[in-house]
Amino acid sequence: MTLVSELVLTRNQLLEIARHRADDIIKAPLQRLSAVTTDLQEGVMHARMQPIDRLFSNLPRLVRDLANELGKRIDIVTSGADTELDRQLIELIRDPITHLIRNCADHGLESPEDRRRLGKREAGVIRIAAAHDSGYITIEVGDDGRGLDVERIRQKASAMNLASEAELARMSNDEVCRFIFAAGFSTAAKVTSVSGRGVGMDVVRENIEAIGGTVSLKTTVGAGTTFTLKIPLTLAIAPALIVRTAGHRFALPQHAVVEAVAIWGEESSRLEDVQGALMLHIRESVIPCIDLRTLLKLDGEPEAPEQERLAVIMRFGPSAFGVVVDTVSDVQEIVVKPLGRSLSHLTVFSGNTILGDGSVVLILNPNGLAAHIGLDLANHYSDAAQSKQLAPAGTHTRLIVFRAGNGPLKALPLSLVSRIETVAREEIEDIDGMKAVHHLGKLMPVIDVNRCSESSTERLHVLVIGVGGEPMGLVVSEIVDIVEDALAIEIAGKTESVIGSTTISGQATEIIDLQYYMRIARPDAFARGNARRYSVLLVDDKPFFRDMLAPVVAAAGYEVRTASSGAEVLELVKHGVQFDALVTDIDMPGMNGYVLAQRLREDPARQALPIIALDAHAGSNIVTAARAAGMAGAVGKFDRKALLEHLKNALGSDRTILQGIEAEFLRGVAA
Amino acid sequence: MSLAPRPPHNVGPAPFAGQVAVDRSVFTVVAAGETLGIPIASVRTIFRVQGITSIPLAPPEVMGLVNLRGKIVTAVSLRTRLGVERGADHGSPLAVGLENRGEDFALVVDEVREVVPLPENRQIPIPANMHAARAGLVREVHQIGDRILTVLDLDALLDLGRHHPA
Numbered sequence: 001m002t003l004v005s006e007l008v009l010t011r012n013q014l015l016e017i018a019r020h021r022a023d024d025i026i027k028a029p030l031q032r033l034s035a036v037t038t039d040l041q042e043g044v045m046h047a048r049m050q051p052i053d054r055l056f057s058n059l060p061r062l063v064r065d066l067a068n069e070l071g072k073r074i075d076i077v078t079s080g081a082d083t084e085l086d087r088q089l090i091e092l093i094r095d096p097i098t099h100l101i102r103n104c105a106d107h108g109l110e111s112p113e114d115r116r117r118l119g120k121r122e123a124g125v126i127r128i129a130a131a132h133d134s135g136y137i138t139i140e141v142g143d144d145g146r147g148l149d150v151e152r153i154r155q156k157a158s159a160m161n162l163a164s165e166a167e168l169a170r171m172s173n174d175e176v177c178r179f180i181f182a183a184g185f186s187t188a189a190k191v192t193s194v195s196g197r198g199v200g201m202d203v204v205r206e207n208i209e210a211i212g213g214t215v216s217l218k219t220t221v222g223a224g225t226t227f228t229l230k231i232p233l234t235l236a237i238a239p240a241l242i243v244r245t246a247g248h249r250f251a252l253p254q255h256a257v258v259e260a261v262a263i264w265g266e267e268s269s270r271l272e273d274v275q276g277a278l279m280l281h282i283r284e285s286v287i288p289c290i291d292l293r294t295l296l297k298l299d300g301e302p303e304a305p306e307q308e309r310l311a312v313i314m315r316f317g318p319s320a321f322g323v324v325v326d327t328v329s330d331v332q333e334i335v336v337k338p339l340g341r342s343l344s345h346l347t348v349f350s351g352n353t354i355l356g357d358g359s360v361v362l363i364l365n366p367n368g369l370a371a372h373i374g375l376d377l378a379n380h381y382s383d384a385a386q387s388k389q390l391a392p393a394g395t396h397t398r399l400i401v402f403r404a405g406n407g408p409l410k411a412l413p414l415s416l417v418s419r420i421e422t423v424a425r426e427e428i429e430d431i432d433g434m435k436a437v438h439h440l441g442k443l444m445p446v447i448d449v450n451r452c453s454e455s456s457t458e459r460l461h462v463l464v465i466g467v468g469g470e471p472m473g474l475v476v477s478e479i480v481d482i483v484e485d486a487l488a489i490e491i492a493g494k495t496e497s498v499i500g501s502t503t504i505s506g507q508a509t510e511i512i513d514l515q516y517y518m519r520i521a522r523p524d525a526f527a528r529g530n531a532r533r534y535s536v537l538l539v540d541d542k543p544f545f546r547d548m549l550a551p552v553v554a555a556a557g558y559e560v561r562t563a564s565s566g567a568e569v570l571e572l573v574k575h576g577v578q579f580d581a582l583v584t585d586i587d588m589p590g591m592n593g594y595v596l597a598q599r600l601r602e603d604p605a606r607q608a609l610p611i612i613a614l615d616a617h618a619g620s621n622i623v624t625a626a627r628a629a630g631m632a633g634a635v636g637k638f639d640r641k642a643l644l645e646h647l648k649n650a651l652g653s654d655r656t657i658l659q660g661i662e663a664e665f666l667r668g669v670a671a
Numbered sequence: 672m673s674l675a676p677r678p679p680h681n682v683g684p685a686p687f688a689g690q691v692a693v694d695r696s697v698f699t700v701v702a703a704g705e706t707l708g709i710p711i712a713s714v715r716t717i718f719r720v721q722g723i724t725s726i727p728l729a730p731p732e733v734m735g736l737v738n739l740r741g742k743i744v745t746a747v748s749l750r751t752r753l754g755v756e757r758g759a760d761h762g763s764p765l766a767v768g769l770e771n772r773g774e775d776f777a778l779v780v781d782e783v784r785e786v787v788p789l790p791e792n793r794q795i796p797i798p799a800n801m802h803a804a805r806a807g808l809v810r811e812v813h814q815i816g817d818r819i820l821t822v823l824d825l826d827a828l829l830d831l832g833r834h835h836p837a
Binding site for chain 2: 006248249296297340341342346348349352362
């Protein structure tokens with residue numbers, strides 16, 4: 001693994017060198033080397049991944065032994081045993097998990113007599129569930145026992161002087177519970193051989209934090225306690241954001257980064273100094289921030305004017321905080337090396353790494369930074385409201401859920417629907433081999449989704465689609481609901497008419513592919529593109545920027561498709577994928593943005609295609625080069641406003657129309 | 672100050688009579704005009720430091736991190752560690768690559784000199800009038816010919832951040 005890490009680093013170094021000199025002879029073999037290295041890295045990473053069953057398979061025996069020792073009856077239920085994670089991590093979490101199970105068995109579960117008296121099953125249940133969750137593995141260890149005794153924890157915390165009586169009285173139960181993660185904390189009245197042998201929850205917390213994870217807990221009196229561990233998939237190679245502040249560069253682990261936002265001027269995010277504490281207003285919420293320059297006592301020259309500085313929003317359990325930096329210069333894969341022991345007291349850093357250019361940078365430790373703000377890791381309680389506010393804009397979509405004949409529920413983004421009509425079955429007419437209804441005095445082609453008009457009731461609904469002058473309709477049998485949900489496709493569609501399947505309000509739902517139906521009903525309108533939203537193809541080799549910018553563009557009313565390389569774009573084009581504008585990164589391995597633009601222009605049909613260049617810094621030289629390559633302009637990757645301006649100038653936005661319709665429509669639904 | 676030799680440090684190499692000659696040799700360096708010995712077993716390489724990444728919040732003697740052929744080493748200024756003003760910065764200072772307790776360091780010095788074998792039985796007690804902070808960094812003192820050579824205690828010298836000279 002170390003060898004692969006070194007190889008990746010050397011590759012990055014070579015790429016960095018090649019970037020600065022236009023030597024075409026070495027470019028091709030270097031690209032091949034790069035691709036092979038990536039494959040090898042993936043291969044080795046994959047070979048290291050093992051199902052967590054390796055750990056789970058030993059648990060029944062552990063629990064049986066515990067049950068015998070404690071004179072309790074315990075059932076163990078595991079799920080997600082096939083979840084894969086790094087072999088090394090499995091070994092590192094073995095002890096903490098074992099400890100949590102002992103804890104559940106000993107302190108959590110009641111004796112069989114007590115359970116009977118309480119009306120519970122005699123056998124207590126310990127549940128362990130593992131699952132993937134956006135670059136992390138979450139492992140839940142829970143019991144259905146008595147729950148934590150908050151009063152006892154309060155007393156103990158007071159006795160240990162962890163907080164004053166007054167503070168404790170003010171704290172919520174959840175806040176009090178986090179004291180069990182404090183060093184040397186144990187409320188167990190008797191020390192048993194099973195747990196409470198001096199190895200406390202503080203050690204579990206330390207072990208999990210050491211591998212970049214977090215631990216949180218939820219408890220309900222009489223119903224049990226659940227611990228949730230959140231750990232990264234792998235330790236070895238991780239993408240990181242390289243930020244610059246006052247002449248220094250630092251790496252921020254990307255798994256913790258939510259987004260980077262401007263702190264000045266833009267109405268959506270604004271930084272405010274509240275009694276010396278920096279607070280960032282962002283989309284209705286306020287989050288604490290630290291300025292790296294102040295925190296690290298950096299006295300170098302600022303690298304950007306005050307109003308162009310950025311706040312990098314870091315995920316921290318259910319909450320978040322911001323780190324104010326001068327600029328974000330790059331995203332790189334880094335090989336994390338721990339700090340030497342002599343520097344380990346610097347908790348704001350978690351390690352160091354060598355960048356592509358050979359220089360050393362320090363890796364900022366999100367947990368250490370959070371501690372500086374006063375956020376405590378143990379205080380992780382599910383605060384759904386808060387995390388929802390911080391979700392990037394545009395990840396939630398209003399969906400209309402409906403039924404068409406038999407089969408699963410179907411859904412469509414509500415923004416695509418301009419009206420809902422109710423029609424009688426006999427109003428649907430057969431004309432020229434297709435179906436149509438009278439709509440606003442004109443014939444409108446309709447698609448009988450799933451042939452529901454044949455089997456369905458007398459009254460049918462028609463979803464009217466199309467903002468342009470040529471609407472079409474989808475005949476469905478029942479409108480079920482309008483929900484706001486993350487449009488995450490869980491299973492890709494097998495049939496042409498379905499984009500994929502997802503879970504909406506607990507039910508499997510097909511997201512239908514409107515384009516498929518439009519192609520049937522209005523082939524001409526589809527080709528002209530006036531009955532659909534403008535689509536934008538976003539190209540960037542870094543998933544971070546794709547993930548960051550796609551929602552921004554989508555939220556502005558465009559349809560977004562992403563690609564990770566120029567080659568992928570050409571492939572899409574070859575397969576007939578249409579788009580109205582291209583937004584491309586300049587600096588990409590393989591084929592850079594300029595070359596991609598030129599290749600696309602080779603087809604006369606795309607002479608007029610607006611192409612916008614993306615670069616970390618859209619300096620004047622980039623803008624000039626972009627224009628020379630036939631692009632409409634260049635914008636900075638963090639300058640969303642400029643990006644949307646450019647798109648609007650190139651295409652015009654029909655967002656306002658759609659929003660108006662949606663609002664009107666929702667009023668109708670509410671009435 | 673006791674006249675007996677200092678008890679061996681429980682982690683570092685223990686100085687005792689009868690060790691093979693190579694272990695009894697020291698690598699001599701110059702910092703702030705003073706010649707000091709470094710136990711040769713710890714010395715890995717000598718190189719010119721280029722591209723130091725400074726570490727915010729680190730103790731003043733820590734100059735930063737250096738990429739030494741793919742390895743990240745902590746650069747420590749011997750002058751600052753000894754309580755002497757760090758000399759004028761010139762492009763790429765000279766450093767001795769060291770390994771101490773599993774960690775790699777670059778000890779930045781003014782000059783490097785020769786390897787000096789330590790003669791048997793010429794060890795003298797650490798002078799009682801040496802400043803306590805400095806004495807804490809000294810492992811042993813030898814009389815070699817007409818010179819007095821101080822051998823540094825790397826464990827103490829590289830114990831950064833925790834143990835600070837007042």
